[in-house]
Amino acid sequence: VTPRGVVLDLDGTIYRGNDPLPGAREAVGRLxxxxxxxxxLSNNPTETPSAYAERLAxxxxxxxxxxxxxxxxxxxxxxxxxxxxxxxxxIGAPGLxxxxxxxxxxxxxxxxEAAVLVASYDRExxxxxxxxxxxxxxxxxxxxxxxxxxxxxxxxxxxxxGSGAIIGAIARVAGRDPGVICGKPSAEARTVVDRRFGxxxxxxxxxxxxxxxxxxxxxxxxxxxxxxxxxxxxxxALAGAELTPDHxxxxxxxxxxxxxxxxxxx
Ligand SMILES: [Mg+2]
Numbered sequence: 001v002t003p004r005g006v007v008l009d010l011d012g013t014i015y016r017g018n019d020p021l022p023g024a025r026e027a028v029g030r031l032x033x034x035x036x037x038x039x040x041l042s043n044n045p046t047e048t049p050s051a052y053a054e055r056l057a058x059x060x061x062x063x064x065x066x067x068x069x070x071x072x073x074x075x076x077x078x079x080x081x082x083x084x085x086x087x088x089x090x091i092g093a094p095g096l097x098x099x100x101x102x103x104x105x106x107x108x109x110x111x112x113e114a115a116v117l118v119a120s121y122d123r124e125x126x127x128x129x130x131x132x133x134x135x136x137x138x139x140x141x142x143x144x145x146x147x148x149x150x151x152x153x154x155x156x157x158x159x160x161x162g163s164g165a166i167i168g169a170i171a172r173v174a175g176r177d178p179g180v181i182c183g184k185p186s187a188e189a190r191t192v193v194d195r196r197f198g199x200x201x202x203x204x205x206x207x208x209x210x211x212x213x214x215x216x217x218x219x220x221x222x223x224x225x226x227x228x229x230x231x232x233x234x235x236x237a238l239a240g241a242e243l244t245p246d247h248x249x250x251x252x253x254x255x256x257x258x259x260x261x262x263x264x265x266x
Contacts, residue, residue, distance in 0.1 A: 002259055003224065005037040005197035007217075009184075009208030010052065011044060012231020013252055017155045020059040021230050023253030028061050030256060038067050039196045043183040043213055045071040045120045045146035045163060046095035048102075069192045071147035071163070071183030072096050075118065076103045077192075078182050079144070087113045089136055091129050091166065092120035092146065111136045119170050119178070120146035121163040130169060137174040147183030149213065153232065184208075185216035193221055205259075207252060209233055215245045228252055 008014060014024045031038060040052065040063055047055075049068035056063045076099045079088065087108040090097055100107055100118075108114060111132040119133065137143055145167040151159035163183075171177045182188045197204050205224045208214020209231020218225035227245035229235055230252070238248065247258045 002034050003036055003203055003205040004200055005039065005204040006031055007039045007041050007193060007204065007206040007208075007223070008252075009206075009210070009214045009231075010040055010042040011153055012209035013207055013214075013228050014040070014056070014061065015059060016153060016230070018055075020061070021251060023251060025060045027252045027255050028063075034259070037197060038063070039193060040068040041184065041189070041192070041217075042068075042070040043147040043149050043163075044152070045075060045183070046093040047072060048095075048099055049073055051095075067196075069189075071120075072099050074186075074188050074192055075120075075144065075146045075182040076100060076105070078180065078188050079103070079105055079116070079118070083116050083142070086115040086142075088116045088118055089114035089132070089141070090118045090120070091122050091125060091133060091170070092118060093122055096120055096146065112139070114139070114141050116142045116144060117170075118144045118146065119163070119167045121152070121161075122166055125166050125169075130173060133170040134173050137170070137176065143171075143174070143176065143178040145178040145181035147213075148181050148185075149183070149210075151232075159232070184210075184213040185220050187220075189217055190221055193217070193223075207249075207255065211237075211241050211243045211245070215243045218245075219243060224258075226255070226258055 049065040052068045053065045114136045117136045148164045149162035150164035152162035154160040201221045206218035207226045215225045225245040226247040228249050
């Protein structure tokens with residue numbers, strides 16, 4: 001049965017770095033032919049949905065910014081809803097800072113004034129920032145993380161530390177975990193999926209390369225799940241894993257195998 005909606009992870013599923021994965025463009029094109037609703041959902045906090053739309057367009061994949069969400073956009077929405085006026089200290093990348101600024105959030109530099117600490121991927125993260133984060137949380141500030149990814153892919157082929165590494169360092173030294181981590185597989189990410197696909201999530205499919213984020217979100221939402229082996233997860237890792245995807249695909253090119261039946265427009 002053709003699903004009503006498909007959630008597609010980006011890095012490791014559609015592209016790697018700046019290069020589309022072989023067959024990804026065609027696979028998205030076939031989903032379009034089937035007339036399923038799409039949601040491109042990334043745990044990268046650093047870019048806006050519009051920037052992702054541009055990047056996808058460069059790869060020959062047309063997507064409306066309204067079909068795209070990221071840990072950055074989900075965190076921004078969360079803060080706009082829950083902390084619209086609160087002074088926020090951000091440990092994060094310039095690309096996340098600009099999303100907060102565009103949304104009118106109250107970013108501050110002085111840790112003593114912070115009511116909220118947001119922790120995320122930050123290449124400038126150092127001992128001084130860790131100290132400020134500790135002191136901020138010691139004042140009782142709310143602790144928010146953008147996404148749980150401990151590592152992220154790097155063009156070298158080796159993983160590099162992601163938001164989860166920085167959130168974890170702060171959580172460890174401060175002795176408490178964030179109240180919310182906004183990206184996949186959080187309840188906040190589910191809110192975005194709910195809004196896009198409505199109440200019929202059991203008729204939807206999620207495709208991604210990570211068990212602990214993509215497949216975990218699918219399990220949380222009651223969606224059918226498909227793991228692709230073009231990203232961080234090796235087939236050997238599946239044997240001992242807590243989460244079992246419904247389908248394991250060599251790549252997104254094989255998606256038709258799990259969709260069943262010809263496209264509705266054939
Ligand atoms: Mg991925």
